[in-house]
Amino acid sequence: MTEPVPAEGEASPADPHLAPEPAPTGAEGIAQLAAAARRVVDTVVHADPPADAALLAAKLHAIADEIAGSGRISPPRWDNPEHNRDHNPVTGAANPLAPPLTVSADGTGGVVGTATLGFPYQGPPGHVHGGISALLLDHVLGIANAAAGHRAMTAWLRVSYHRPLPLLTECTVRGKRVSSEGRKIRATGTISTGHGTHVSAEGLFVAVRPDLA
Ligand SMILES: CCCCCCCC/C=C\CCCCCCCC(=O)SCCNC(=O)CCNC(=O)[C@H](O)C(C)(C)COP(=O)(O)OP(=O)(O)OC[C@H]1O[C@@H](n2cnc3c(N)ncnc32)[C@H](O)[C@@H]1OP(=O)(O)O
Structure with missing residues (x-):
């Protein structure tokens, strides 16, 4: 089947970069x-x-x-949750460094997200850099804590690499808060594909002091 030929000056619907769209705001x-x-x-x-x-x-x-030339926004602050949500380097739609991972509640008290990582995230040939996996888990554990009502900073994160995580393959990142003791919060998470668990992590997070929250 042949594509219809657009009239002169008319964007081809086959080319998403040329399709006319209303100016975004x-x-x-x-x-x-x-x-x-x-x-x-x-x-x-x-x-x-x-x-x-x-x-x-x-x-x-x-x-x-x-x-x-259109100006710069001021530095983000704890009291600007929208900025953190949109500009962070993992799920931030406004951050070109973010894959971006899309995260939502998993229905069991944790959170789950998916992403397909390409060559900018390569470590071992054909596989995701271990630091990127740690970044994804750190952030998703942070979101899991936030979803459970705790805005907290990472005190430590222990990451275990079980098998190489392939590039260009959809992976699932899960996080869950497992316990809280005063300001100390423990959370765990995994990165998996259809081949099983590739990376797992556990972390200690400390709730942001009330005067900074
Ligand atoms: C379903 C959808 C859900 C949507 C939800 C949307 C909302 C999403 C919103 C937001 C998600 C955002 C997600 C972001 C995630 C990012 C994570 C990061 O990358 S964080 C940056 C890296 N981490 C740092 O830079 C910390 C640097 N360290 C510090 O600032 C401090 O050391 C800190 C805060 C960790 C603790 O300092 P202190 O002064 O506040 O507290 P002290 O008194 O020292 O510690 C409190 C307790 O914690 C223990 N502790 C502290 N650090 C420890 C450590 N390293 N190891 C073991 N214990 C430690 C201490 O021994 C103490 O325990 P005792 O109360 O005495 O039992």
Whole structure:
């Protein structure tokens, strides 16, 4: 079957980058920029050095200058939960470094998220860098604590790597608060695929002091 040919000046529905869309505002606009930046990073990681690398780099700098020209938000604070949610490096739709992992309640008191990690997150060939796995677990355990009513900082995190975690494969990240004793909270979590558990973690978290919360 042949695709219908768009009239001159009309975007092809087959090309999502050309499809006309209403101008985004606020968080939606930043998320759209972050998604494009994520694609640039993924493309750069894959690229053979192009002959016109200097020209392309200058164009990217010009785009960054244009984005910066619209102003900067002030540094995030504990009292700005939306900022933390949108800009964090794991689930943050507004952060190009975030895969992003999408997290929700798992129905048993914990939280669960999924992500497919590409080459920007590579450690061993074809597999996810161990530090990235630790990052995902640290954050998901933090969300599990928050979901259980505790905003807490990581005091320590013990990560066990059971088998290499493949790139470009959907993985499931789970976290659950297991106990609380005063301000000390313990949480555990795993990263798994259809092949079983690849990484597990347990951590001690300390609830943010009331004067900082
Ligand atoms: C279903 C959807 C749900 C949606 C929910 C949406 C909301 C989401 C919202 C938000 C999620 C965000 C998720 C983010 C996650 C990020 C996690 C990170 O990366 S955190 C950055 C890395 N961690 C640091 O930088 C900490 C640095 N360390 C410190 O700041 C302090 O040392 C701290 C806070 C850990 C403790 O300091 P003190 O002064 O407040 O408290 P003291 O008195 O020292 O300790 C309290 C108790 O904890 C023990 N403790 C402290 N640190 C310990 C350690 N390292 N090992 C063992 N015990 C320790 C102490 O011995 C003490 O125990 P005794 O009460 O005496 O029994």
